[in-house]
Amino acid sequence: MISVKHLSKVFKNGDKELTVLRDVNCEIGKGEVIGIIGPSGTGKSTFLRCLNRLEEPSGGRIEIDGIDILDRKADVNLLRRKMGMVFQNFNLFHHLTILDNITLCPRTLLGKSREEAEARAMELLQLVGLYDKAGSLPGELSGGQKQRAAIARCLAMDPEIILFDEPTSALDPTMVSEVLVVIRRLASQGMTMAIVSHEMQFVRSVSTRIFFMNEGVIYEEGTPEQIFEHPLRPATISFINRIRTLEFHLADKHFDLYGMFGEVGVFCNKYGLGNDMLTKVQHVMEEMLFEILPFGGPVTLTLDYSEKDFTLRLEFVQENCTQPVLEQLPDEFIPLRLVQGMCSSLRETEAGKILVEM
């Protein structure tokens, strides 16, 4: 139904250029529910907004049912009638009642009579559970109610696909589920949808396919099972496992150890790692850096903490290292025994690259 080829988008602000979408390629078929996930600022929303041309793409092709919508002659407004969009900030028309919000476009664009449009609107309000709010102004509704009304407004145009742009990001946590229930219900009725969301559990359970976006491309795509259980590429893995990272580059042995300890303290504190863990991490770092590594060149130290399975990994990379480090150490080398006692595993994955899992 939708086919995207080499889509790119560059924002120009004076002399500065910001490439948000580099090269997006995908196909979306009828009845599919596409979950679009990825770190912030990787172009998820921009991609969605290019599909209905709220943003003008800088290059590439978008075809809908075989029609190139980037063609000058394409009727954008006709195209948009078939594509509903649900916004993060709801964007209900402030000056109209909920009922008028829903009937405005069907009456203006589809030529429906007032009675016809209102009858349909009441059905939709029933569907999203706002039957008794028809006469209210948007300002009188809670965030969750507003978003449900916005969904009803979209449905009133009988769209072929609905684009959800972070529909729950602006909501109070207590109101998220009432919106998700409605979206889930649409999915079960076979509505074609593309959903940008940070609600991972929801996206996983509602989607038929997942696009993981990173740095302006669809970095990895697959079924929810593939992406969430067996991600293949590093950025996907670290995103799915919600890995937090802290990195140090040490030029030689005379680095600022206590400054580094301070930063590690802040990092551990931020992700709720206790004092015991912090002390262990500091010990491991001290032994590794002063006793075990030969410091034949600059060393890179990376801390990775996964908020998903609560594991902390330290990776030490000794540059210009040709021979394995650990094998050269004497048997029963005390510092090594100390480190092994404090961690769950310690191994040298390649020469000069030591991985410690806590």
Add this chain to the structure above:
Amino acid sequence: MRGLRTILLLSLLLSACSGRQAVPDALPSCLEELEGHTVAVAGGSSTDLLLSQYEGIDLMRISIGDMPVAVKSGRAEFAMMQEIQYDANQLDAQGFRKCFNGILKGLSALAFRQDDVRICEDFNSFLREMRASGEYDRWYGNWIHQLDSMVVETEKMPAPRDGKKITVGITLVFPYIFIRNDSLSGMEIDLFNRFCRSKGYSPEYTIVQFPALIPSLNANKIDVILSHIMVTPERARQVLFSDEYLEGSQCCFGLNPEWESAARPGFWTRTRESFRQNLLEEDRWKLLAGGLAVTLELSLLSLLLAILLGALLCYLRMRPSAAVSGTTRVFVDMVRGIPVLVILMIMFYVIFASVQLSGVTVAVFSFGLFYGACFSEVFRTGMLSVDRGQWEAGAAMGLNRMQVFRLIAFPQALKRIVPVFKGDVVSLIKNTSIVGYVAVLDLTCAGDIIRTRTLDAFFPLILVSIIYILLSRLSGHLLDALDRKLNPSK
């Protein structure tokens, strides 16, 4: 009823202020003795020029009709006016006294543009015939020696079809020219109507402030000045004078120290008398009604033009093109930076100088321009208050830009615009009061005319104020009603 309370308060305040000022011990007997005193003169007149040479005299430039009030209230100690005017107004009977007279003996004539020799010749020959037939003496005698000018019949104005159109600039000074029973009257009008009838012209009179007479003549706004203008060499360089038809001299007057005013009647009696004198006598209320109609016409047309122009400027200002938006911004800032009175003068004397447009039209253009610039900013602020999401939501539903504007953005902007707009509309209505400068007879001007005729400062000014307050309240209420309709939650 806040308006009513304001009016009452204002009346009380003003009636308290209109008491008499202490009378000077000795009246001056020559110009030198005026030094050290405040003297009222007609701005731009020959007395103004003469007295300006005395450094010690504190000059107060006002219109002739305001002089008795100015002297009575103590704003000026003395005033200079034509002796004929003093006599005809019977100022002696109102507590004034001539101090000395015979100043600036001179002759008055009609003033034409210098190339209008033919009309000038026509008038001169008419005057010669009049003097030869003795008609001139009868005319002069009727108006000057009769002393009660009110009963003299003025020659009727020739109908337009009777001759060539000629626009006549006049100032209202009794007994030369004044308004009686809603029509122009006075010795000069009498003379000029006779001239027009005999030589085949059809006059169209327009009231012009005295200092603006010569500029208006040279800007082709009027064809002749009929305002007992004195022949002086300076003026003769700018205009073509006809033969003289009046001789006159200036007198200086002040309060009569021996004047005993009759016991002051009670407030209600005085108010009743003022009401009769200022409104009923000579059908003067018709002047006010006419003025009010002009003010309303001006306000409505200007408002309409300002809204259209404001919308256009707002549209241009919000264009993405920096050139268009920047130029519009500079234009709007420029227009808003000029006082609206100056805009009016520029429009009248510079931009439309060579085009024959009525004062009302020029005034509508001026107010439309100035308030259009103001409104454009009000509109723009209103449009900017509609957030981008509203436009996007409309667009995403498939509405085109015009539909989004009409159905979504404009109704929301309007809610923000109306309350701010109210102040500007009231300001526009009040600011139309300056159109007297370009010879439009509006409400303020009508009040002025009555004031110069009845020499009563209090009643006409208060009455005009009350009418303006009511107009402002009315327009305010209308916009409030609109506001309530748009914002039912208020």
